[in-house]
Amino acid sequence: MNRGGGIFFLLLPFLWVGFGMGIARSGWTAMLGYHISMAVCLWWDDPVSHSRSAFSASWAPPNSWFWRLIPWSALLTLPFLLVCWPWVGLNTIDSLLRYQGVWPFWPFAVYYPLVNPLLEEFFWRRFVNERLSHKWLGDAFFGAYHALVLVHFVTVWFAVLCAAAFIGVAWGWRAISRKTGSLYVALVSHFAANVGIVGCVGLLEMM
Numbered sequence: 001m002n003r004g005g006g007i008f009f010l011l012l013p014f015l016w017v018g019f020g021m022g023i024a025r026s027g028w029t030a031m032l033g034y035h036i037s038m039a040v041c042l043w044w045d046d047p048v049s050h051s052r053s054a055f056s057a058s059w060a061p062p063n064s065w066f067w068r069l070i071p072w073s074a075l076l077t078l079p080f081l082l083v084c085w086p087w088v089g090l091n092t093i094d095s096l097l098r099y100q101g102v103w104p105f106w107p108f109a110v111y112y113p114l115v116n117p118l119l120e121e122f123f124w125r126r127f128v129n130e131r132l133s134h135k136w137l138g139d140a141f142f143g144a145y146h147a148l149v150l151v152h153f154v155t156v157w158f159a160v161l162c163a164a165a166f167i168g169v170a171w172g173w174r175a176i177s178r179k180t181g182s183l184y185v186a187l188v189s190h191f192a193a194n195v196g197i198v199g200c201v202g203l204l205e206m207m
Contacts, residue, residue: 009128010137012037013145021152028108030149035115038123045127058122059187062180071189077196084158085204105205109198117190121183125174139174143167 013034020030061068128138147163154162173186 007137009041009123009131010141012041013141014148017145017148021149031112031116035119038119038127042119042122042127058126059183061184062182064180067176067180067185071185071187072192074189074192075196077193078199081197081200082203085200105202109202113191113194113198116194117187121173121186121190124170125177125183125186129174135174136171139167139170142170 016034016037017030020026020028020033024030124138124142129135132138143163143166146166147159150159150162173189176185177183
């Protein structure tokens with residue numbers, strides 16, 4: 001189903017990241033603005049469809065144990081980042097201090113892994129996907145917006161490499177969601193990956 005308006009919605013994260021990180025110099029402004037705009041889009045789309053029963057059906061685990069367990073492998077993001085750290089020019093700790101403002105690290109460490117995967121998966125894999133004739137555009141913009149965030153924390157070449165990886169991951173999540181009829185794999189692996197990222201930053205901040 002193509003419901004139109006997809007291109008406009010693809011630009012939302014770029015607008016908020018550009019304003020929040022570039023103008024307001026606040027990671028929280030970028031993240032909360034992006035999250036609130038996604039939440040509004042999802043609710044405006046069809047409030048009735050986001051009732052508790054419809055929400056539960058959307059992320060119900062597949063019957064296969066393989067699809068239930070494999071997404072937790074995304075926790076390997078933590079050791080991967082720790083190993084890559086010396087070679088990618090990461091300055092995440094200094095950048096976090098610059099962009100997080102007066103907020104301590106722990107609110108981000110709790111909020112980001114829990115809220116971000118839920119909103120992004122329902123927004124990108126459902127809401128945006130329904131509005132695009134060319135589904136790959138959603139995957140491409142999903143990866144590109146992550147590069148725009150990452151250039152504030154890592155070298156440009158690593159941000160581009162990560163963007164390419166995110167495009168592939170977005171395609172995989174979309175394909176698996178279509179195959180299984182559930183966002184479970186995308187949600188759990190997204191959550192696990194975000195936990196790995198936050199865990200890496202937290203460990204490095206304590207060193």
